[in-house]
Amino acid sequence: GAGVSQSPSNKVTEKGKDVELRCDPISGHTALYWYRQSLGQGLEFLIYFQGNSAPDKSGLPSDRFSAERTGGSVSTLTIQRTQQEDSAVYLCASSRGGIETQYFGPGTRLLVL
Amino acid sequence: GDSVTQMEGPVTLSEEAFLTINCTYTATGYPSLFWYVQYPGEGLQLLLKATKADDKGSNKGFEATYRKETTSFHLEKGSVQVSDSAVYFCALSAASGGSYIPTFGRGTSLIVHP
Numbered sequence: 001g002a003g004v005s006q007s008p009s010n011k012v013t014e015k016g017k018d019v020e021l022r023c024d025p026i027s028g029h030t031a032l033y034w035y036r037q038s039l040g041q042g043l044e045f046l047i048y049f050q051g052n053s054a055p056d057k058s059g060l061p062s063d064r065f066s067a068e069r070t071g072g073s074v075s076t077l078t079i080q081r082t083q084q085e086d087s088a089v090y091l092c093a094s095s096r097g098g099i100e101t102q103y104f105g106p107g108t109r110l111l112v113l
Numbered sequence: 114g115d116s117v118t119q120m121e122g123p124v125t126l127s128e129e130a131f132l133t134i135n136c137t138y139t140a141t142g143y144p145s146l147f148w149y150v151q152y153p154g155e156g157l158q159l160l161l162k163a164t165k166a167d168d169k170g171s172n173k174g175f176e177a178t179y180r181k182e183t184t185s186f187h188l189e190k191g192s193v194q195v196s197d198s199a200v201y202f203c204a205l206s207a208a209s210g211g212s213y214i215p216t217f218g219r220g221t222s223l224i225v226h227p
Contacts, residue, residue: 042202043220056212099213
């Protein structure tokens with residue numbers, strides 16, 4: 001079946017505006033992760049959803065960041081009042097849960113002017 | 114907390130050279146270990162994995178052995194190709210308070226010249 005998809009692939013916004021990034025995980029995958037990858041940096045964990053459990057938000061850098069996952073499938077990452085330091089590639093990954101392999105989407109490249 | 118340390122890059126090699134990318138980890142539990150690869154302009158994809166001590170993961174000519182005694186999972190390939198040019202990420206995943214948040218290394222860039 002289809003892999004993990006993300007939209008938009010690129011997003012340019014002005015400082016102070018809100019943005020929404022979407023992730024469609026692989027069907028049947030119960031776990032979903034959001035990461036941020038800045039230029040030349042590794043992956044920074046943001047948030048983790050597992051089934052119907054409360055999400056692990058321990059990686060969110062500020063209260064401007066939030067995410068939800070509707071119906072255990074599609075997820076939306078929202079960044080409010082964007083700042084230039086939010087510019088990065090935002091990656092979504094899904095898995096069957098636990099220590100299973102993660103499958104990554106192609107990412108959304110966000111540029112805040 | 115858990116951590117993964119990879120050798121810094123870039124690693125620059127000529128085609129057909131031998132490759133080693135070092136990876137060491139610290140973990141409180143019994144992690145599974147992974148190598149992910151990110152080709153230019155693409156997302157990360159699993160290269161290989163090992164789930165218990167002494168397991169060897171292999172794929173596309175790459176190998177890595179889970180060494181619990183040295184807490185290492187070094188990536189090796191006997192003869193690299195230009196098409197192997199990419200960023201390689203070592204990662205671990207273990208249960209922590211019911212949560213499974215993988216820990217990734219910072220990535221090692223590999224550049225292979227013809």
